[in-house]
Amino acid sequence: xxxxxxxxxxxxxxxxxxxxxxxxxxxxxxxxxxxxxxxxxxxxxxxxxxxxxxxxxxxxxxxxxxxxxxxxxxxxxxxxxxxxxxxxxxxxxxxxxxxxxxxxxxxxxxxxxxxxxxxxxxxxxxxxxxxxxxxxxxxxxxxxxxxxxxxxxxxxxxxxxxxxxxxxxxxxxxxxxxxxxxxxxxxxxxxxxxxxxxxxxxxxxxxxxxxxxxxxxxxxxxxxxxxxxxxxxxxxxxxxxxxxxxxxxxxxxxxxxxxxxxxxxxxxxxxxxxxxxxxxxxxxxxxxxxxxxxxxxxxxxxxxxxxxxxxxxxxxxxxxxxxxxxxxxx
Amino acid sequence: xxxxxxxxxxxxxxxxxxxxxxxxxxxxxxxxxxxxxxxxxxxxxxxxxxxxxxxxxxxxxxxxxxxxxxxxxxxxxxxxxxxxxxxxxxxxxxxxxxxxxxxxxxxxxxxxxxxxxxxxxxxxxxxxxxxxxxxxxxxxxxxxxxxxxxxxxxxxxxxxxxxxxxxxxxxxxxxxxxxxxxxxxxxxxxxxxxxxxxxxxxxxxxxxxxxxxxxxxxxxxxxxxxxxxxxxxxxxxxxxxxxxxxxxxxxxxxxxxxxxxxxxxxxxxxxxxxxxxxxxxxxxxxxxxxxxxxxxxxxxxxxxxxxxxxxxxxxxxxxxxxxxxxxxxxxxxxxxxxxxxxxxxxxx
Numbered sequence: 094x095x096x097x098x099x100x101x102x103x104x105x106x107x108x109x110x111x112x113x114x115x116x117x118x119x120x121x122x123x124x125x126x127x128x129x130x131x132x133x134x135x136x137x138x139x140x141x142x143x144x145x146x147x148x149x150x151x152x153x154x155x156x157x158x159x160x161x162x163x164x165x166x167x168x169x170x171x172x173x174x175x176x177x178x179x180x181x182x183x184x185x186x187x188x189x190x191x192x193x194x195x196x197x198x199x200x201x202x203x204x205x206x207x208x209x210x211x212x213x214x215x216x217x218x219x220x221x222x223x224x225x226x227x228x229x230x231x232x233x234x235x236x237x238x239x240x241x242x243x244x245x246x247x248x249x250x251x252x253x254x255x256x257x258x259x260x261x262x263x264x265x266x267x268x269x270x271x272x273x274x275x276x277x278x279x280x281x282x283x284x285x286x287x288x289x290x291x292x293x294x295x296x297x298x299x300x301x302x303x304x305x306x307x308x309x310x311x312x313x314x315x316x317x318x319x320x321x322x323x324x325x326x327x328x329x330x331x332x333x334x335x336x337x338x339x340x341x342x343x344x345x346x347x348x349x350x351x352x353x354x355x356x357x358x359x360x361x362x363x364x365x366x367x368x369x370x371x372x373x374x375x376x377x378x379x380x381x382x383x384x385x386x387x388x389x390x391x392x393x394x395x396x397x398x399x400x401x402x403x404x405x406x407x408x409x410x411x412x413x414x415x416x417x418x419x420x421x422x423x
Numbered sequence: 424x425x426x427x428x429x430x431x432x433x434x435x436x437x438x439x440x441x442x443x444x445x446x447x448x449x450x451x452x453x454x455x456x457x458x459x460x461x462x463x464x465x466x467x468x469x470x471x472x473x474x475x476x477x478x479x480x481x482x483x484x485x486x487x488x489x490x491x492x493x494x495x496x497x498x499x500x501x502x503x504x505x506x507x508x509x510x511x512x513x514x515x516x517x518x519x520x521x522x523x524x525x526x527x528x529x530x531x532x533x534x535x536x537x538x539x540x541x542x543x544x545x546x547x548x549x550x551x552x553x554x555x556x557x558x559x560x561x562x563x564x565x566x567x568x569x570x571x572x573x574x575x576x577x578x579x580x581x582x583x584x585x586x587x588x589x590x591x592x593x594x595x596x597x598x599x600x601x602x603x604x605x606x607x608x609x610x611x612x613x614x615x616x617x618x619x620x621x622x623x624x625x626x627x628x629x630x631x632x633x634x635x636x637x638x639x640x641x642x643x644x645x646x647x648x649x650x651x652x653x654x655x656x657x658x659x660x661x662x663x664x665x666x667x668x669x670x671x672x673x674x675x676x677x678x679x680x681x682x683x684x685x686x687x688x689x690x691x692x693x694x695x696x697x698x699x700x701x702x703x704x705x706x707x708x709x710x711x712x713x714x715x716x717x718x719x720x721x722x723x724x725x726x727x728x729x730x731x732x733x734x735x736x737x738x739x740x741x742x743x744x745x746x747x748x749x750x751x752x753x754x755x756x757x758x759x760x761x762x763x764x765x766x767x768x769x770x771x
Contacts, residue, residue, distance in 0.1 A: 174475035202729075205738065206736035206737075207738050209686050211493070211686070216729050219724050220726075221722075223719065223722030223725055227719065277720060343552075353546065378766070388556055389557050389564065391556055392554070392557020399549055
């Protein structure tokens with residue numbers, strides 16, 4: 094059984110390694126620490142978002158609001174740093190509080206009003222994007238010495254690669270998420286609800302608390318991703334990160350998490366993000382391929398992994414049927 | 424029959440009337456329609472005209488949602504169809520051929536979604552997500568990333584022209600809605616679709632060919648999306664694969680939800696969805712006419728969805744039902760509610 098739940102993870106890992114080796118064979122420069130460091134820096138905000146999305150999808154839900162939350166966070170930080178003199182760290186805490194609360198509110202609506210997560214988070218997506226517009230329709234630059242200091246933090250690896258703070262933050266998020274999912278009661282509850290909400294409730298899993306917690310985690314991590322995004326671009330723009338929720342969902346699926354919930358790993362999501370980043374890097378290296386190939390290849394990968402999940406599901410049920418049939422005979 | 428339909432769409436008609444009245448309050452000339460240069464002009468005509476893509480998408484989306492599915496790819500299909508039509512016309516094809524090719528592309532997309540959902544049994548959100556992500560890329564591939572402009576008068580007429588003084592898009596969406604509505608409601612198809620949406624397994628056991636029905640439903644949605652894509656492309660005289668139909672899938676789903684159709688499948692009303700599409704367009708027009716910053720558009724939309732969600736929520740409905748049942752005269756017409764537990768007592 095554990096074999097079949099971990100298999101998608103291994104396949105994702107193998108796909109990444111194979112793709113990286115193929116890329117490196119074609120362009121030897123790709124195997125440098127620079128490329129690896131940039132892979133982490135460029136995908137840090139998406140990676141953090143995808144962690145939250147993994148929680149939500151593991152529980153059998155979906156969160157369409159994350160892209161808007163990132164944009165809102167960016168605009169909120171930019172406006173608050175421009176108009177007031179509060180320290181960025183206080184602003185960070187404030188915005189994380191808002192986004193976590195927003196996620197928790199969506200979780201509450203989903204649980205208490207028994208509405209599909211899809212439509213509730215769709216409303217949340219409109220709301221957050223709208224609030225970002227209301228704050229400012231123009232791109233607001235962020236200039237603060239604290240920001241400059243944060244951006245100047247990096248560890249220069251041999252070979253010239255610069256591992257920046259945001260990449261480290263992403264790795265830290267993944268480690269924390271793994272600990273929460275596999276070593277805490279809350280993590281077990283997430284898997285239980287994703288497996289079967291009804292069974293989970295009968296077994297005494299606190300559904301209300303867990304559902305609210307899951308969406309709060311997703312909202313809060315989207316807020317964190319928004320902070321990382323402002324560090325990456327030094328600006329807040331209400332039209333930024335449109336469609337990031339789809340990239341995050343795609344990364345989670347490519348990472349081998351079942352969209353029906355209950356089975357999957359954060360580590361898979363990490364490699365899903367790296368695969369998507371690798372496609373983009375390859376297109377940049379190639380130079381002749383156009384950017385829209387990214388979308389097509391990601392769509393194709395998405396399809397391949399969904400079919401893989403289906404195939405594994407069929408294989409498992411067929412084996413169980415076979416086993417029960419042979420039990421009946423003996 | 425007629426009376427029950429009217430009763431079903433009454434809430435939507437009331438909301439639409441309120442939205443239109445609000446439009447009138449902020450702009451007194453709202454209902455003024457005049458005849459100029461051989462076509463009708465006026466804000467009311469504009470609402471009907473601009474609402475065409477959403478209305479078309481909502482028609483297909485209603486059927487998909489009635490089977491307990493969802494079609495996220497309609498926006499991307501619009502982009503593909505627009506790109507196909509534009510590149511065909513630019514390549515020298517007659518505009519009717521271009522439209523047919525665009526429809527064929529839409530049908531192919533719908534077929535792809537339908538096969539994934541019906542044969543491979545992938546959840547609809549996921550199955551259509553593939554095309555939503557990849558579709559825009561395919562559209563850009565067709566137009567080579569540029570906005571492909573064209574000058575074919577036949578094709579442009581579909582988006583910007585008029586037939587009998589009424590803008591063509593209005594004719595198209597009304598015609599499509601009538602055809603789909605008649606085919607669905609004058610035959611048993613509508614009933615079968617509802618059966619599949621309520622319980623796929625039992626409907627299959629009852630002898631309904633659920634697979635073919637599911638594929639057909641996604642096919643219709645793809646065709647509707649292709650038509651909408653052609654109209655949008657014809658309106659701007661160009662195919663913009665990057666922006667054509669962007670976020671239209673959300674508007675279409677919103678229209679269906681405002682139409683009071685449950686996202687959990689089952690009973691549906693195309694008329695109500697179309698009214699929903701007009702309500703969305705009415706709200707858009709209200710925001711423009713009132714001079715409110717356009718930025719508020721999304722916030723207002725979000726608040727509308729939240730309000731509708733709360734009203735539609737099973738929990739709230741149940742409490743309302745209990746409230747009504749406990750206040751007297753209605754009690755005689757309705758079956759007796761189940762004995763109330765102390766918990767429910769607290770809610771009502």
